[in-house]
Amino acid sequence: MSESITPLRALTLFAVVTVFSPAARSQEPVSFRTDVLPILEERCFDCHQATRTDARGRTKKHKGGLRLDGNAWILRGGDGGDVVVAGKPDDSPLLTRAELDEDDPDHMPDRGDPLTVAQLEVIRRWIASGASFGDWTGAPLDASAASVPVAQAGATVPAGARAARLLALADGLAPLSEAERKALGEAGAHVEDLLGDRRLFRIGFPGRQASIDDAALRVLDRVKEHVVELDLARTPIDDSALDSLARLPRLSRLDLSDTRISAAGLRKLTRAASLRTLVLVGTTLHEDAVGVLAGMPHLETVHLWRSGLGDGELAALRDASPQLRVVGPPSLPPPEAPSAGRDGPRRRR
């Protein structure tokens, strides 16, 4: 709440908006200027208007890349994308975030009381009826609008989700020493530094898979705090290797494609504390693997194309574990009709 609004004034505004606003009382059309704008001014502008200097001389920049003090700014959205989707109140974060539980970290407004039921209803009806601004324009876009250029249609992942997860994994972890890093290279590992600061690594053995056995994997014990992604596809390992892998505390992603692992081996991975993604393409699993996979506590995605599990088993896994993303065979374009003849020049032979 800005310094200039006294409690009495806030109360008055509140009363005007909730009690006297015609739109709140009836099903008459909502006017942006008389019904919605006062709510935004009172509860949102403090954090979401042009960069300014406050009463104590501090520079206040709009939060989340979002300004609400002009119609073009509202339509532009913030760092997270659109805030208002005309006609779709439930897809409009301006409303949905205000409706969140007060304890939710994404709840808006960030400070003060939640919006009243009447205020939420006004916003809902305004968006549902097409989110027209009428004759109101407010502050025009300026050069800073171009600096965060995002128009998001239906982002599947919020910006920074992966970043947040990796940084949480790395929290409190010291960088890997040069000697240990060297040992990895000498053991034939290809190492990618996921944060660029020697804390978290993706490890694989491209070109050397054939020589990777349990003994070769012992090199991982020396760096076990740092292994986040591990690619053992096409190596001759079997279930016996999985004991040591289950002890890698930050192992989040494991690729065991084209290996001889079985459900018995996978069961050992139930102990892997951070395992989120498991790639099991080209394996020879049986139906007993379904229960094992369903029982992995943190697993989010499992790739099971050509894993020996049929459609029925994949469906059973989806039922047993609705949260789990079960990736089966790819949905490929169907073969071309023989007469189509449009896919470019035919092969000569």
Next chain:
Amino acid sequence: MTRSKDLASHLDEPTRRAFLSRIAAGCLGVTTMPWLCGAASAATAAGTLRRGSASRVIYLFMSGGMSHLDSFDPKAPGSDVMGPTEVLATNVDGIRVGQHFAHLARQMDKVAVLNSLWSNQGAHAQGRYYMHTGYTLRGTIRHPSLGAWTSKLLGPANPTLPAHVSVGDNDVYGPSGGFFESRHFPLPVGDPEDGLRNARLPRTVTEERFHDRLEKLAAMDRAFQERFQAEKAVHAYAEAYEQAVQLMRSRDLAAFDLDSEDAALRDAYGRNDFGQGVLLARRLVEHGVRFVEVNSGGWDTHNENFETLEDRIPPVDRALAALLADLDARGMLEDTLVVLTTEFGRTPEITRDRNGRNHHAKAFSSLLAGGGIRGGVVHGRTDERGDEIVEGKVRVTDFNATIAHALGIPIDFVLHSPSGRPFKVADDGQPVLSLFA
């Protein structure tokens, strides 16, 4: 100092020394590469890492200039700028594509669309060169392309395979090692179905005879090599032999052989040069090749734009849709960046006499997917005619910096040309960070 070690081991001696001394300076707080210096700098700002999650790139280049209006930046159907092109809804609300992208329309949840690319190079050779290298074409120097930078700064993931491969008809303005050493030039594969030619010994030559021949070659070259050991070109020549032999002996030669792929999958990618080239690219990155470019030609639609695209788009639509589904099923989308780009777009105006579209560099479209890029996202916007960018301008160098960022190539790292001029992977480009998960 893992990262610096990785980089340094792939640099030439003088460059390496300069590089390491720069890092030393950097860690003392003086200069340019803070991310090499410790844990504190893993993130640039809340939620933004120093890099995406790509280890490898499949780079699809639509040579000739792909119309943005008929592909990924369609306007109101029936409007004068659209001509007869219809518009398809996709599996992401709010993302629409031109009518010939029916297969890709079902994979758009994996794709970020950039509708605000901007170039100042409106001619083919110049535009293609600029897109590949981030520098404008000039007479005195050849710049390395993104694949060469990847090879040079990240090195091969699989030591027995080249880091950089080009599939299809690429000309001198396409992928190139530029002023880098010969090993960073792309290994060309003209016809994906032929794979790598001359990589196996003739039947009449046994392994012993081959070994014997190599020994004799080394003996004959020895005096020459010793006398000119300071000469880079002499080294490069010997190195090319060594690499060729290494490749011939690689267990991963099978990566080049499409016959080991399932016939149904080959059909899905499309039984044509581009489709099979894209499938080959997937096989190559799977075996540890870092950067594979596949070229599609014939996009210069001055004449009969709409009829031409009816032929050009379907193979690309099919191959890219198959690739994204295939990579996702294999769990490879996280660390494989897929790029579809071109040298420029086409004009909103449709020429009356030839029913075509002319070159349009000031606004065009490209796609990114995988490698830590968020799917189902549109970045940037053009006006209602697709003429001018109104939001989120991405310069060619910004686009290249975004690719470099996905791979973890430091965009501020400077290498010098033989004449001593400083160059960076994407010149002064800045990555579009909001595209990353």
